[in-house]
Every structure is written in C-alpha cells, then in structure tokens.
Amino acid sequence: MANVVVENLTRVFETKSRKVLALDKVSLEVRSGEVFGLLGPNGAGKTTLIRILTTLLLPTSGRALVGGYDVVKEAKKVRGIIGFSSSSERVGFDFVTARRNLWFFSQLYGLSTSIANRRIEELAALLEFQDQLDRKLYTLTTGYRQRLNIARALINDPLVVFFDEPTNGMDVFSAKKVRELFVKEAKINSRTMFLATHNMFEAEEICDRVAIIDKGRILAIDTPENLKSSLSKPVVLFETDVAGAQIDDPTQLEGVVGGTIRVDDENETAKIRVILRDEIFLEKILDILEKRRVRVYNYQILEPTLEDVFISQVGAGFAERERSVEV
Amino acid sequence: MRFSFTLWAKVVIARALIRVIAMYGDPLWILVNVGGPLLTSTALAFLYRFAGLPQFTGFAILGGGIAAYWGNVLWSMASQLSWDKRSGMLYLYITSPAPLTALLIGMSLGGILGTLPSSIAVLITGTLLFKPPFSPPTITLVLIFMLTLVALYGMGIALSSLYLFLSREAEEINEALYEPVSFLSGIYFPSIGRSSPLPIAIQAVAALIPLTIGMDSLRRTVFYAEGLSELWPNIALLAAMAVTSIYIGLKMLSYIERRGRETGDILVTLK
Ligand SMILES: Nc1ncnc2c1ncn2[C@@H]1O[C@H](COP(=O)(O)OP(=O)(O)OP(=O)(O)O)[C@@H](O)[C@H]1O
Ligand SMILES: [Mg+2]
Numbered sequence: 177m178a179n180v181v182v183e184n185l186t187r188v189f190e191t192k193s194r195k196v197l198a199l200d201k202v203s204l205e206v207r208s209g210e211v212f213g214l215l216g217p218n219g220a221g222k223t224t225l226i227r228i229l230t231t232l233l234l235p236t237s238g239r240a241l242v243g244g245y246d247v248v249k250e251a252k253k254v255r256g257i258i259g260f261s262s263s264s265e266r267v268g269f270d271f272v273t274a275r276r277n278l279w280f281f282s283q284l285y286g287l288s289t290s291i292a293n294r295r296i297e298e299l300a301a302l303l304e305f306q307d308q309l310d311r312k313l314y315t316l317t318t319g320y321r322q323r324l325n326i327a328r329a330l331i332n333d334p335l336v337v338f339f340d341e342p343t344n345g346m347d348v349f350s351a352k353k354v355r356e357l358f359v360k361e362a363k364i365n366s367r368t369m370f371l372a373t374h375n376m377f378e379a380e381e382i383c384d385r386v387a388i389i390d391k392g393r394i395l396a397i398d399t400p401e402n403l404k405s406s407l408s409k410p411v412v413l414f415e416t417d418v419a420g421a422q423i424d425d426p427t428q429l430e431g432v433v434g435g436t437i438r439v440d441d442e443n444e445t446a447k448i449r450v451i452l453r454d455e456i457f458l459e460k461i462l463d464i465l466e467k468r469r470v471r472v473y474n475y476q477i478l479e480p481t482l483e484d485v486f487i488s489q490v491g492a493g494f495a496e497r498e499r500s501v502e503v
Numbered sequence: 504m505r506f507s508f509t510l511w512a513k514v515v516i517a518r519a520l521i522r523v524i525a526m527y528g529d530p531l532w533i534l535v536n537v538g539g540p541l542l543t544s545t546a547l548a549f550l551y552r553f554a555g556l557p558q559f560t561g562f563a564i565l566g567g568g569i570a571a572y573w574g575n576v577l578w579s580m581a582s583q584l585s586w587d588k589r590s591g592m593l594y595l596y597i598t599s600p601a602p603l604t605a606l607l608i609g610m611s612l613g614g615i616l617g618t619l620p621s622s623i624a625v626l627i628t629g630t631l632l633f634k635p636p637f638s639p640p641t642i643t644l645v646l647i648f649m650l651t652l653v654a655l656y657g658m659g660i661a662l663s664s665l666y667l668f669l670s671r672e673a674e675e676i677n678e679a680l681y682e683p684v685s686f687l688s689g690i691y692f693p694s695i696g697r698s699s700p701l702p703i704a705i706q707a708v709a710a711l712i713p714l715t716i717g718m719d720s721l722r723r724t725v726f727y728a729e730g731l732s733e734l735w736p737n738i739a740l741l742a743a744m745a746v747t748s749i750y751i752g753l754k755m756l757s758y759i760e761r762r763g764r765e766t767g768d769i770l771v772t773l774k
Contacts, residue, residue, distance in 0.1 A: 189767060224767075227767070227771075230598045231597070231598055231764075231771060232594060232597055232598055232763075232764065233764055234764045234765055235768050245630060252600060255598055255599055256598045256600045258598065260594070260595065260598055262591060262594075264591065265591030265594070265595075266590045266591065267590055267591050267592050267595060268592075269521055269524075269525045270525075270529075271524070271525045271528030271529045272521055272524050272525050272528060276521065276524065279517070280517050280518075280521050281595070281599075283513045283514055283516075283517035283601075284514060284517075284595070284596070284599040284600065284601035285510075285599060285600060285601075286507065286510040286513050286514075286600070287508060312528060332599075399558075445750065
C-alpha cells in the first residue's frame with residue numbers, strides 16, 4: 177500500500193523581496209515497509225516537502241496523502257499516524273529526565289501511561305540508551321540526545337515517520353545505530369521511513385528507493401542500484417597538481433557532462449572528477465590538461481555514485497550547487 | 504476527528520506536570536522565583552515601616568505573594584511559545600493531535616501550582632516578620648484570588664500568541680513590559696482608587712490591566728474587609744477580563760496556526 181502519495185505538489189514562498197519556487201510539481205509514492213530517501217543539496221526543497229507532508233505547511237497547489245488522508249483537508253487524521261524528527265531541533269525539557277520527556281510526548285497522542293512506559297523501554301533498548309533514561313536531559317551527550325529524538329518520533333507507533341537530516345552532526349556510532357533502526361522499523365514493523373538527507377552514503381546504504389531533488393524538481397526516483405546503473409557514462413577521476421584548480425567549471429572541458437574539482441592544499445594536489453559523454457573524450461581531456469600545463473599524476477575510471485547521477489543531470493555537484501544557489 | 508476530551512485532559516495534565524517538575528528541577532529557578540519577590544517585598548515592608556506607614560507593610564507582603572505569579576506569567580508563559588518555536592517544539596505540537604489550547608491551559612495550571620509554594624513562602628515569611636493587619640480570609644477573598652490568577656494567566660495566553668507575531672526576541676519584550684506593568688498594576692501600592700498617588704489619566708490606563716483590578720480587589724478584602732456587596736463591580740470586571748483575554752489568546756492562536764501554514768515562517772524559525 178502507498179502510505180505517501182504526492183501528486184503535482186507545488187509550493188511557492190512569497191517574501192517582500194522575492195518569490196521562491198520551493199517545490200515544482202513534485203510527484204512520488206512511497207509504500208509501507210520502505211525506507212525512502214529524498215536526496216538533494218541545500219535549498220532543494222526537502223524540508224519544504226516534509227513540512228507539507230507533516231501538515232505544518234500548506235501546498236500552493238497539488239495534492240498529498242499520508243496514510244490515505246489528505247494533508248490539507250484531513251490534517252488532524254494525518255497527525256495521529258505520523259512521527260517527525262529533525263536534526264536541527266532542540267526539543268525537550270532540560271530539567272526533566274529522558275524518561276519523563278518521552279512520556280510527555282506520548283501524552284500528545286493520548287497514549288495510556290502503561291503503553292507509553294512499555295514503548296519507552298523498547299525504544300531505549302533498540303537505540304541503546306536504557307542507562308540514560310533516568311538522567312535529566314541537560315546531562316545527556318549530544319549523541320544520546322539525538323537518539324532520544326529519534327525514539328520520540330516513534331513513540332506513537334506511527335505508520336509513517338519523517339526524518340529531516342536525521343544523522344546530521346551525529347557521532348559515527350549513534351548514526352550507525354539509528355540507520356540500523358530505520359531499516360528494522362521499516363522491515364519488521366512495516367513502517368514507512370521517509371528521510372531527507374544530503375548524505376549520499378546514507379541514501380545508498382539504507383534507502384530502498386531514492387528521489388534525487390534539485391531546485392524543487394525531482395530529477396529521478398529509483399533504487400540506488402538502478403539510479404547508478406542508469407548512468408551509462410564513464411566517471412573519471414584525474415589527480416593533478418594544484419594547477420588543475422584553474423579550471424573552475426569542468427563543463428568547459430570538451431565532452432564533460434558535469435563534474436567537481438577539489439583542491440587538497442596539504443598534498444598540493446587537485447582532484448578533478450568528471451562525467452564524460454563518452455569514453456573517447458578521455459584522451460582529449462588529457463591533451464587539454466597538458467596544453468594548460470596541468471600535470472596529471474594519475475587517472476582512473478570509477479564506479480558511479482548517487483552524486484554522479486545528480487551531476488550528470490545538473491552539471492555540478494552538491495557543494496557547487498549550494499554555493500551557486502542562494503539559500 | 505471528533506473533539507476528544509480524554510486526549511485534551513491527558514495533554515493538560517502532562518503539560519502541567521512537566522511544568523512543575525521542570526520548575527523544581529532547576530535550582531536557579533527556585534532562587535530567582537522565591538528569592539526575588541521575597542527580597543523585594545521585605546525591603547518595601549521595611550521601608551514602609553520606617554516611613555511610619557505600618558498599614559502599607561501589608562501591601563508590600565501581599566504584593567510579594569502575587570508578584571511571583573506575575574513573574575511566572577511573563578517569563579514562563581508569555582515567552583514560552585516563541586521559545587518553543589525556536590527549539591522546534593512548536594512544530595511537534597502543531598503536527599501532533601494534541602490541541603494547542605490544552606497545552607496552554609496545562610502550562611498555566613502547572614505555572615500556578617508551581618508558583619504556589621513560593622507565593623506561600625513570601626506570605627508566611629512576611630506575616631511572621633511584620634505582622635500586618637490582615638483580615639481573616641473569606642470566600643470573597645478566595646474568589647478574587649482565583650479570578651485574579653485566571654485573568655493573569657489569560658493575559659499570559661494572549662501574550663504568548665502575540666509574541667509569535669512580533670519579530671523581537673521574547674526576552675526584549677518581557678524586559679520592556681515587566682517594570683511598567685508591575686508599576687501600573689500596583690503590586691506593592693494602591694495604583695488606582697482613593698489612596699492612589701497617580702494622576703487620574705494614568706489610573707485609567709492602569710485599570711485596563713487585569714492585574715490592577717485583581718490587586719485592588721485583593722487589598723480591599725484583605726485590609727479593608729470589603730465584601731461582595733462592595734466588590735461585585737470589580738469581580739465582574741475581572742471575570743470579563745479573564746474571559747476576554749483567554750478568548751482573544753485562543754482565537755489568535757488558531758489564527759496563527761492557519762496563517763503559519765500559509766506563510767511558512769510563523770511556526771518555525773528559518774535557519
Ligand atoms: N518560509 C519560507 N519563506 C521563504 N522562503 C523559504 C521558506 N522556507 C523555505 N524557503 C526557501 O525554499 C527553498 C527550499 O528550502 P528547503 O528548506 O525546503 O530546502 P532543503 O532541501 O531542506 O535545504 P537544506 O538542505 O538546506 O535543509 C529555499 O530556497 C529556501 O530559501
Ligand atoms: Mg532542509
């Protein structure tokens with residue numbers, strides 16, 4: 177069953193100075209038991225979509241259903257069956273224990289205290305913070321606090337859970353725990369886990385399907401494997417001396433669909449990573465680099481990543497995109 | 504979905520309980536909220552005594568008992584929603600089935616219960632130290648005291664919705680409001696009526712604040728043994744103010760929710 181249905185969803189923000197098209201006719205469906213990732217650079221519209229699906233924000237046009245309920249007309253019903261957490265929140269009562277905090281949130285859904293207590297124990301066990309439950313919130317480390325937020329989002333046994341950049345700023349161990357939990361919750365409890373992220377690794381590792389989004393438009397939706405294999409173009413990495421950084425836009429090079437350049441100041445090298453229209457352009461690029469007096473130390477053809485899928489459509493990587501789009 | 508009274512009640516109780524636990528979980532809070540009014544009212548009581556106005560020492564002590572609530576309303580109620588907005592809590596409230604009205608009423612209830620001990624502490628200490636001429640408590644006194652609290656927290660509800668609209672930080676508005684309102688409402692001296700030292704125009708402004716009417720009525724029952732027959736206009740006014748401010752507050756809140764969902768920046772802080 178499709179727990180999330182989005183049809184031609186558009187959202188425009190109008191401020192005094194400008195008009196932003198944050199979502200542009202977005203359509204997608206997510207089934208139960210699926211871990212779904214919304215992957216895109218800053219300002220792509222991820223948070224906006226999640227805000228609409230969690231009934232905080234109204235769409236300008238289009239329609240969205242969560243658990244079969246319309247997010248505009250049946251917002252109250254939607255609110256009973258969803259959970260939400262964002263890495264940018266700092267939620268909870270500092271001078272109250274973790275356990276009491278979770279109990280408080282369970283009351284927002286009208287849970288009985290006995291059921292709530294059972295849920296709290298279960299979730300604390302799953303996320304391994306049982307020993308923290310009776311400590312006041314302000315004494316908890318960031319990692320535990322973040323895990324607590326994830327637990328909170330699941331307290332009401334929701335059908336669909338939305339996470340906005342869930343592991344952003346999280347320590348490696350907590351992030352690993354949380355990712356494992358996402359997969360478990362989807363597979364064992366048939367929940368829909370809907371995450372917004374700009375972490376490619378996370379999207380590849382745990383998402384059953386990924387929607388790549390940029391400037392409010394969905395560029396592609398598929399499994400990470402299919403997305404990568406659909407990119408039939410070669411991805412090449414050139415390691416050069418710092419002179420390689422002169423090329424500020426790799427698409428200037430002949431045959432390059434898109435790419436990124438990273439300078440490593442410490443080793444005085446540059447990494448030019450490009451997607452080529454065809455392998456025949458490899459030689460040409462080597463020629464161009466030689467003419468520009470860029471020394472190439474090494475080059476190799478790489479397995480494509482999800483970012484390459486993004487680059488192949490947009491021409492630039494996440495970082496370049498974030499610099500060019502004023503957020 | 505039908506209005507569910509059980510959910511409403513659960514949210515009220517949970518919010519009230521958390522408020523009380525949070526208040527007493529913070530030692531600094533106790534120090535400021537019990538210590539502050541205690542010191543102010545004791546200092547004023549001494550001043551009145553040395554100035555040869557012993558009947559006024561009672562005003563200072565009664566004022567200390569009420570000042571704690573006024574402080575709680577301003578610093579904890581009025582600013583609460585804008586803090587909740589900044590932390591992301593308001594987002595969770597809005598997107599959960601919990602009614603915002605229940606959260607605000609729970610918050611008020613918790614604030615009243617949590618402030619009660621400090622208010623009592625001030626009254627007892629002041630009474631023991633200065634032995635002011637309090638009249639024995641009456642039903643009228645209890646009624647007025649409760650109405651004053653309802654009107655005061657109603658003001659808190661209205662302010663907390665209003666703060667969401669204003670782009671200034673809640674703390675700044677609080678700073679701007681605390682002293683003038685404390686002064687005008689006459690927490691420590693009669694700001695309206697025959698014994699008021701203030702010009703009539705200022706008295707008229709002061710009378711618009713529910714706390715002023717509450718303080719005036721409290722003083723008249725406690726020190727002049729006035730009863731229902733004299734005080735009924737005050738009581739009616741206080742009740743009307745309580746109902747109006749709660750009504751305005753809750754209306755404003757549902758407007759904010761609607762408007763917030765349209766504009767996208769009233770309910771959440773943008774990075
Ligand atoms: N309330 C608002 N008013 C005006 N513009 C807004 C508002 N909310 C978002 N925007 C704009 O809409 C666009 C999409 O923003 P959104 O927050 O959805 O992106 P995002 O993908 O979540 O980015 P990030 O990775 O930075 O969180 C941005 O250009 C942003 O500035
Ligand atoms: Mg975002």
